[in-house]
Amino acid sequence: HEGGRTYCDTSRVWIDDYRKNLVMGLAPGGVVKTWLMGVCTDAIEVSRVQGRIVEKGPDQGRTNGRYALELEPESRAYIDKFGIPYGSW
Template sequence: MINLIRIALIIFLLSGCTSAHSQSMPYKAWALGFSAPAYMEVWIETADVVDIQNHVYPRAMSGVASMIKPPNNTGDPRGWPKRGAIGSGKRVTGADLPQQIYVRWQSLVEPQTYLMVVKIPESTRELMRKSEKTVCSSGESITGYRNSIGIRLVPGGIAKVWVGGSCMTPIEVATVKAVIDPRGPYEGKSGGHHRPLSEVSKAYVEKFGVPYDSWK
C-alpha cells in the first residue's frame, strides 16, 4: 500500500502544474473540507488534488480539521455522524472535478501520522454534476449541486467521504483505510515530534481513552 501511495505521488509530480482549461462541471469551483470527532484532534499536513484533466493542485487544503471540544468532557466522539459533515476547508479554485485526493495528516491523540489516496470514481463526479431541487431550513426552495467533498478523519487511520452542497443531504461515497507514514510527522523533518494536543482533548483522552471500536 505504501508503494502505491508513493506511485500516486510520482504521478502527481509528473502531471505538471495547473493551467487554464475548460471544466466539466456546471459551477466555477468545488470545495474540499475535513472534520474530526470531538476531541480527536487532526492536523492536515497536506491535501493534494489531481483533477480529471491530470492537473495537480498541491496543498489544496492544510491545517486544522473542524472539530468540537466541549468543556468538562461533555462531548461524545464515538461513531460516525448520521449526516456527514463537509467540515472546514476551502474552494479548489481553477480545478476540474477530482480524480484523486492525496492526504497526509497527524492524528494528535495517538499520536500517529497517516497518508492515503482517495480515489474519486465517475459515479461520484456524476453526483457532483447533477442539479437537484431542494428545500432549505428557511423554507426557501432552490436548485443546487453537491459541489463539496467532505472527509472525516478518525484515529486508526480511517476516513469516510461525503459529497454535499448547500441545503442538500450529504451522500456517503467512500470509506478509506490509510496507512501509517513510516517517516513520521512532516515527512521525518520534525525529529518525530507531532503537533501538541490541546489540554481539553488531552483531559478527555486521559479519562476515557480513544474509542477505536466505534469507528469500525
C-alpha cells in the same frame, strides 16, 4: 455534476442547487470518510478508506535540519514535546 431541486428547511423554500462541498472526516483507527454535500441537500458518502502509518512520520524526515512540512511554531513545539498518537487514530 447534476444539480437538483430540494426543499430547504431553514428558509422554507424550494431551491435548485448543486452538491459542491467535499467534506472529509477522520475517525479513530485511521478511517477517513468523504462526503459530497451542498446547501440543503443530503450528503452522499463518496469514499471510506483505511489510512496507514507512514514509517517516517508526517515530516517524511528532516532535510538539513528542517522539516519537510513547515508547521506553525506552536504546532511544531507540541509535536516535539508530545509526539503524534498514531495508535489512537
